[in-house]
Amino acid sequence: MRDSLKEIWTTLSHNKLRTSLTGFAVAWGIFMLIALLGAGNGLLHALLSNMSEVETNSMEVWPGRMTKSYGGLKEGTWLSFDMKDVELLRSAAFSDVIDIVSPQTSTSATVTYGREHVSSNINGFTSERKTIDNIRMEYGRFINQDDEKERSKVLVVGSRMAINLLGGDETNYRRIIGRNVIVNGLSFKVVGIFHTDESYDFNDSYAPFEVVRMLRGGDDHIDGITFTFHGIRTEKQNDRFEARLKKAIAVTHFAAPDDSGVAYVWSRFTNNMQMNKAMRYVRIALWILGIFTLVSGIVGVSNIMLISVKERTHEFGIRKAIGAKPWGILKLIIGESVAITALFGYVGMVCGLLACQIMDKTLASKPTDLGFIQMYIFKDPSVGLDVAMEATLLLIVAGTIAGLVPAWKASKVKPIEALRDE
Amino acid sequence: MALIELKDVNKTYFGAQPLHVLKGINLDIERGEFVSIMGASGSGKSTLLNILGILDNYDTGEYRLDGKLIWNLTESQAADYRNRMIGFIFQSYNLIGFKTAVENVELPLFYQGIGRHKRHMMAMEYLEKMGLTAWAGHFPNEMSGGQKQRVAIARALVTHPDIILADEPTGALDSRTSVEIMDLLGRLNREDKMTIIVVTHESGVANAADKIIHISDGVIGSVEENRQHDSAHFGEGGIIK
Numbered sequence: 001m002r003d004s005l006k007e008i009w010t011t012l013s014h015n016k017l018r019t020s021l022t023g024f025a026v027a028w029g030i031f032m033l034i035a036l037l038g039a040g041n042g043l044l045h046a047l048l049s050n051m052s053e054v055e056t057n058s059m060e061v062w063p064g065r066m067t068k069s070y071g072g073l074k075e076g077t078w079l080s081f082d083m084k085d086v087e088l089l090r091s092a093a094f095s096d097v098i099d100i101v102s103p104q105t106s107t108s109a110t111v112t113y114g115r116e117h118v119s120s121n122i123n124g125f126t127s128e129r130k131t132i133d134n135i136r137m138e139y140g141r142f143i144n145q146d147d148e149k150e151r152s153k154v155l156v157v158g159s160r161m162a163i164n165l166l167g168g169d170e171t172n173y174r175r176i177i178g179r180n181v182i183v184n185g186l187s188f189k190v191v192g193i194f195h196t197d198e199s200y201d202f203n204d205s206y207a208p209f210e211v212v213r214m215l216r217g218g219d220d221h222i223d224g225i226t227f228t229f230h231g232i233r234t235e236k237q238n239d240r241f242e243a244r245l246k247k248a249i250a251v252t253h254f255a256a257p258d259d260s261g262v263a264y265v266w267s268r269f270t271n272n273m274q275m276n277k278a279m280r281y282v283r284i285a286l287w288i289l290g291i292f293t294l295v296s297g298i299v300g301v302s303n304i305m306l307i308s309v310k311e312r313t314h315e316f317g318i319r320k321a322i323g324a325k326p327w328g329i330l331k332l333i334i335g336e337s338v339a340i341t342a343l344f345g346y347v348g349m350v351c352g353l354l355a356c357q358i359m360d361k362t363l364a365s366k367p368t369d370l371g372f373i374q375m376y377i378f379k380d381p382s383v384g385l386d387v388a389m390e391a392t393l394l395l396i397v398a399g400t401i402a403g404l405v406p407a408w409k410a411s412k413v414k415p416i417e418a419l420r421d422e
Numbered sequence: 423m424a425l426i427e428l429k430d431v432n433k434t435y436f437g438a439q440p441l442h443v444l445k446g447i448n449l450d451i452e453r454g455e456f457v458s459i460m461g462a463s464g465s466g467k468s469t470l471l472n473i474l475g476i477l478d479n480y481d482t483g484e485y486r487l488d489g490k491l492i493w494n495l496t497e498s499q500a501a502d503y504r505n506r507m508i509g510f511i512f513q514s515y516n517l518i519g520f521k522t523a524v525e526n527v528e529l530p531l532f533y534q535g536i537g538r539h540k541r542h543m544m545a546m547e548y549l550e551k552m553g554l555t556a557w558a559g560h561f562p563n564e565m566s567g568g569q570k571q572r573v574a575i576a577r578a579l580v581t582h583p584d585i586i587l588a589d590e591p592t593g594a595l596d597s598r599t600s601v602e603i604m605d606l607l608g609r610l611n612r613e614d615k616m617t618i619i620v621v622t623h624e625s626g627v628a629n630a631a632d633k634i635i636h637i638s639d640g641v642i643g644s645v646e647e648n649r650q651h652d653s654a655h656f657g658e659g660g661i662i663k
Contacts, residue, residue: 323505
């Protein structure tokens with residue numbers, strides 16, 4: 001074994017250029033494979049982290065604009081949602097699909113704590129919204145049913161807002177909990193802090209739905225309605241349900257029953273499905289790219305080994321003349337091929353993992369500013385060591401296969417013909 | 423029983439025009455003989471040597487080596503015969519360029535599965551016999567033609583083969599070195615009772631042998647006992663006669 005390895009090493013070290021060219025093809029192949037997998041994972045992780053914020057079996061519906069004149073109302077008339085729409089969704093007409101209905105209203109207000117003033121968008125939510133939107137609490141609690149019943153003036157603030165209210169205290173902002181803040185001249189008690197990303201620069205806060213309506217002057221206006229549903233499993237079912245919903249809203253608002261513009265519907269379910277589809281495509285694309293990279297590596301190794309065998313025909317003739325058996329030649333070529341792929345595959349693997357680290361430190365370190373929001377479009381671009389090892393092992397197997405054809409050719413060459421070859 | 427027995431051996435190369443290179447060769451070579459096969463270029467002498475060395479197959483006839491019929495051997499069997507029974511010396515040395523002299527000599531032992539240390543010792547012993555101890559670590563391109571051929575001889579001898587087959591062993595050497603090499607082969611024959619078959623087109627080289635076989639157009643013309651052979655005869659004044 002040691003002798004065979006030495007023999008392989010002697011041959012490889014003698015043909016430095018050929019070895020390094022072959023090795024480069026292999027190292028590049030595995031490097032690209034790991035870098036691609038890392039980049040793809042970064043993309044997928046970012047998508048997943050964005051998706052995990054909300055329940056996927058929920059929809060949001062906002063009032064829209066009539067796209068046709070009907071019942072004395074002109075085309076282009078904006079609809080306005082009120083509690084009738086909430087009742088509609090809570091009614092028996094939709095009980096087959098809709099579970100929890102959570103209306104939403106909002107107002108802008110100045111929130112004051114001590115000497116600090118913060119302009120906040122206060123969202124009026126019901127207690128169910130925490131589950132629907134998967135709101136992550138850092139400290140304290142969310143709005144509960146008692147708050148709703150008693151119309152308590154409680155406020156749940158975002159971590160960014162808590163920091164701003166405490167004059168930028170980023171370390172101990174939880175102390176805002178239990179304190180009273182002034183909202184448009186009224187005293188509100190801060191009962192909880194929900195998580196906002198560091199990059200999130202808005203001072204959002206939540207208060208009970210009815211309390212925010214009161215802040216708005218008691219009007220009946222509703223910004224939108226969020227609800228959870230069951231029984232929708234395909235995009236087709238989703239489309240049918242959306243059409244049914246819009247028709248019901250249109251009838252309630254005296255618009256044309258077939259006017260699809262009366263409401264905007266955002267289904268997190270279809271969004272999720274589209275995301276899943278996108279991820280599936282990304283994964284497939286990565287696999288295809290990976291396989292092509294691997295194949296090009298194999299072809300590269302095989303090509304160079306074929307050239308090498310051709311160049312070394314005379315040498316194999318000498319070896320055969322002095323006693324090398326076909327298996328000995330086969331073993332030598334495959335051994336060389338495996339040694340090159342293993343050694344340079346390892347180098348490529350290490351470089352690929354390094355590239356993933358660099359991507360993590362650069363591209364994935366900061367969220368991308370999309371203008372209205374900052375979000376991660378690249379997150380944790382890592383490849384597990386197991387995957388990297390598997391990829392390298394795969395390449396070694398591929399190297400064996402790549403070496404097989406040239407080795408077979410070399411082992412089959414007749415010694416007399418090989419000796420004549422110069 | 424002769425070491426080498428050839429009965430009615432024929433060989434044809436099938437190309438655009440079939441070429442019948444060996445036509446019914448009958449030949450017996452005894453153990454310990456020093457034989458020259460002499461003939462002009464294209465006479466079939468090298469083909470005959472290749473068949474004797476199991477580097478090439480014959481079409482019809484019978485070839486027995488040490489009593490064993492050499493026919494329809496697998497590549498592995500042929501390799502085994504070559505490794506254990508035959509030592510080759512070629513005109514162009516056929517050393518592996520990226521291996522040192524000692525590594526070249528070790529190679530046949532490597533294929534016998536002999537361990538590294540023993541292999542090295544044996545190779546060094548034969549290099550010493552060839553007066554090349556100091557050149558053991560050198561690559562072929564750092565050596566003269568004569569030195570390379572002596573490395574090739576050491577490689578041929580290191581497995582203690584039954585026969586040495588030399589194909590124009592002095593073809594690439596100057597006269598003085600040719601004398602040295604033929605002297606060496608003569609000594610191996612006389613002192614170690616080694617069977618040596620040399621293919622050559624030079625009468626001076628052929629004269630070093632006990633028996634000269636003349637081959638012409640694929641047929642053995644004559645077999646001549648050479649009782650007056652002496653390296654001095656063909657090497658006198660450094661000029662091969």
